[in-house]
Amino acid sequence: MQRRRVWGTAMAVAAGLAGVLVFEGVTGLPDAGSDDRGGHGPVQVDTRTVALSTGDGGRSASLGRRDTEPFSMLGVTWADPKARVTGTIEARTRAVRTGTWSAWLRLDGDSGQGEASARRGGTEPAWVGPSDGVEIRVVADGKTSSVLPKGIRLDMIDPGKGPGDARGIAMAPAAFAAETEGPDATASTAPAEPSPSATAAPPEPVPSDSPTTTEPSATATGPVQSGSPSATATTPPASSPAPASPTPTPSATGGPSSTAPRPAITPRSGWGADETISPEAPGYLPGGKIKAVAVHHTAESNSYTCAEAPAVVRGIYAYHVKQLTWKDIGYNFLVDKCGTVYEGRKGGVDRPVQGAHSYGFNAETTGISVLGTYTDAAPSQAAMVSVARIAAWKLGQYGVNPTGTATLTAGDAGTNYFRKSWAKGAQLAFPVIHGHRDGYNTQCPGGAFYGKLSSIRSWAAGPVTGLTVSSVTGATASGGTYHTRGPITVNWSSTTPAAFVTRHEVLVDGAVVATAAGSATSAQASVPAGSHSVQVRAVHQTGKAATSAAVTVVGDVTAPVFTTKPALSLRTGLVNASAVPLTLAWKATDAVGVRDVRLTAPLAATYGPTVSSAPQNGTSGKATTWSLSAYDRAGNRGAASVTTTPVVLQETAAVRTGTWATKTASAYFGGRSYSSATKNSSLTWTFTGRSAALVVSRAATSGQVYVYVDGTKVATVDLKSSTAKYRDAIWTKSWPAAAQHTVKIVVVGTAGRPTVTTDGLFYLK
Structure with missing residues (x-):
């Protein structure tokens, strides 16, 4: 392309968004009776223009608030396609459904030049949703020029009715309601301003941004019906992410195979492209190879629904072709917020089609644009996944590493967003997957999206991360x-x-x-x-x-083993008929490790792997089974149990020698006990069991007794206690197994406190 001059006015952009409308009969609204995302064949698209009134010596332009026929997309264009506008371009619209005026919407007037065939320059188109009123204001910022480009006008687009994406209004040619302060609206078939001549492609080795094909003729801006669609594939219902086996736009020869799988792509017929408005044959990259992927956003509203997305794509297509007079839509691929991928510029999705999306670098790149603006918020995960999948597939056709660096030849002098400048023909290093701002002074694809490009590169290139x-x-x-x-x-x-x-x-x-x-x-x-x-x-x-x-x-499939089977013994402590103090003991082992031991009967309790005993209480005269389960860390279970009965032998069951007096009180077992202060007086119990406990009453004046087991003295027990105690198990003895035993107590006759009182003997059988 020729080296392009930069228009001197700098302008920026703002704009209020119309609400998303959901009733039938209005352009761009979902059909409640259809969930089909794609249609078959072309869809009528209607475009309207109206010149803006200029003022302040050409430093401002405006269109007063007025009624319009319904439209869903707008842009502001001007006569010189080489001009850049970097001041303030703002629009606001009135929603069809509510009649409410939106806030001011800032339009992007500095997004980059198109292709050599362009006869007009313009902002990025903005999706505003079904609207029937508009107001525009434009102000030059005076940084490099104090005037706006000539031929500045408003362009409005009704994207028409797609069989599955929306239910549109049948529209007659629309005109604005005239206002005295502005010129009349016109329904034009070509720009009113003179068109610049086509620009020839530069000689090698500098790549061209335009293929060496003939320029398109001017085309009507009204609806044109095509006789046949460009492809026969259909897009899926709204509930589906993409067609399973879509058919791309046919190409003369198939493209190369790829190292990555091809994602589902909605063909041009699926979003209703009217091929008659872009009859020129597609062009292909001069070198026949895609070296890099340029990522874009369409810099418009994010309020569109996924059902409206095909209409948004049609609107962009019509704006590029009919309003800016490009040969075709500029992007190679477009992606909506739900992740659906749309074929952009014709020529075969599997081939290196040259687009018009990255001025100066179109000859070596393919362009992917996500519908919406992503300055402050990143696109949806679904959209970014689709961008990465398309990038991986296209780069994989040419053996290009998505995380690598590509050397691109500048087709013209330029400066990027980061203030890096270069001359025409310069060799520049770009990330293989890069943002539009890397090659042009634009915010595209938005700061939030740009910050996610490293993830997109990683996803496309592999391997899987964070596993x-x-x-x-x-x-x-x-x-x-x-x-x-x-x-x-x-x-x-x-x-x-x-x-x-x-x-x-x-x-x-x-x-x-x-x-x-x-x-x-x-x-x-x-x-x-x-x-x-x-x-x-x-x-x-x-x-x-x-x-x-x-x-x-x-x-581990081996259960724990109780190397020491569960066993019960009597323990010291206060005794009553329903709470006889016991100790339950066990030992469980496992080759890998015991996780815990659980008591399951007569009550539930859980013990740690190192615990081997626990205090319990039994019921006098009642046989009770105590069940344990040992679990290892794998959940294997080993079980064991023991059954025992606590039995009380009252003092009357003992053989007496010496002098014993009977004492009565409700605190004693059976209401009475034996007491003696006579030295060598004795009581002897005989039983068959495996554990025994001597039960006594205690006081500060209580004396001592000798304890004999099976005829052998084993202990001297002092009954003295600072507080009175009744039914106190003061001494115990246990054996490995039940057998017949005798327990004998003998009064010591302790000086000053010789008296002892016994309340019987408990044993376990």
């Missing part, structure tokens, strides 16, 4: 190790979207034991006995594999 085993279910975690006695479910996560993952593999000790889909986040597996390393491997669509850090899983 980690998040948990293992069907197993018990202990100290960072999982223990299982059966099949496990390995759960994982990654930061790479599932759309880029071909499959997942579960590895046990490095060997694949299970395979799952790329969209899966878990899979079942089995591990043999012993300790094993478990990992997940994710295979990216490029074939690159990433493997998670390992987790240790121990397979």
Whole structure:
């Protein structure tokens, strides 16, 4: 292209958004009875223009508030296609449904030049939703020029009715209601201003931004019906992300195969392209190879619905072709907020079609634009995934690494957003996937979107990132190790979207034991006995594999063993008929490790792996089974139990010697006890059991007794207590198994406090 001069006015942009409308009968609104996202064949698009009134010596322009026929997209254009406007261009519109005027919407007047065939320059088109009123104001900022370009006008677009994307209004040629302060509206078929001559492509080695094809003739701006669609594929219902096997616009020869899979693409017929308005043959990159991908936003409202997206694409197409007189829509691909991909410029989605999207670098790049503006907020995840998938596919056709650097030849002198300047023919290094702002002084694709390009590069190139085993279910975690006695479910996560993952593999000790889909986040597996390393491997669509850090899983099917069977013994403490003090003891072991021991009857309790005994209470005269279960870390269970009966032998059951007096009180077992202050007086009990406890009454004046077991003296027991106690088990003795035993007490005759009082003997049988 010729080196383009820059218009001296600088202008910026603002604009209020019309609300999204959802009733039938208005252009751009969803059909409540249809969920079809794509139509078959062309859709009528109506365009209208009206000149702006200039004032202040050409430093401002305006269009007063007025009624219009319905439209959904607008832009401001001017006669010189080489001019850039960097001041303030603002519009506001009236919503058809509510009659409410929007806030002022700032239009982007400095988004970059189009192609050599352009006869007008203009802002980016803005989607405002179904509207029937408009107001425009334009002010030059005076930084490089004090006047606006000539021929400045408002362009309005009704994108028409698509069979599945919207229910439109049948529109007759629309005209504005005239206002005295502005010129009359016109329904034009070509720009009113003189068109600049076509610009020839520069000689090699400098690439051209335009293919060497003939210029398009001027085309009517009214609806034109085409006899046949450009392709036969259809787009899916709104509930579907994309068609399963779409058919692209036919190309003369098929494009090269790619290292990445082709995503679903809605063809031009799917969004209703009227091919009669862009009859010129497509052009292809001079070198026949895509070196880089330029990412854009359309710098318009984000309030469109996904059902309206085809209408938005049609509007952009009509604006580029009918208003700016480009040969076709500028972008190679467009993506809506739901992630649906639309074929842009014709020529075959699988071929290196030259677009008009990155001035100076169109000859070596393909352009992908996301519908909406992303200065403050990034696009949806679905949209960014689709951008990365398209980029991976197109770059994969030519063996280009999405995370690499491309050297591009500048087709013209320029300056980018970061104030880096270059001369025509300069060799410049770009990230292979880069933002429009890297090659032109524009905010596109918006700061928030630009900050996400590193993620898009990573997704497109692979491998899968952030892959980690998040948990293992069907197993018990202990100290960072999982223990299982059966099949496990390995759960994982990654930061790479599932759309880029071909499959997942579960590895046990490095060997694949299970395979799952790329969209899966878990899979079942089995591990043999012993300790094993478990990992997940994710295979990216490029074939690159990433493997998670390992987790240790121990397979264990052996239950714990009670090496010491549960046993009960009497313990010291206060006794009553329903609460006889007992101690339950056990010892459980496991080759891998005991997790816990659980008492399941006659009551429930859980004990840690190192606990081997616990106090309990039994019921006098009642046989009770005490059941224990030991669990290891894998959940294996070993069980054991013991049954016992606490029995009371009152003092009357003993053989007496010496002098004993009977004492009565309700505090004694059976209401009475024996008391003696006579030295060597004795009581002897005989029983068959495995544990015994001497029960006494105690006071500050109580004396001592000698205790004999099976004829052998084993202890001297002092009954003295600072507080009075009744039914106190003061001494106990246990044996490994039940057998016949005798327990004998003998009064010591302690000086000053010789008296002892006994309340019987408890034993376990």
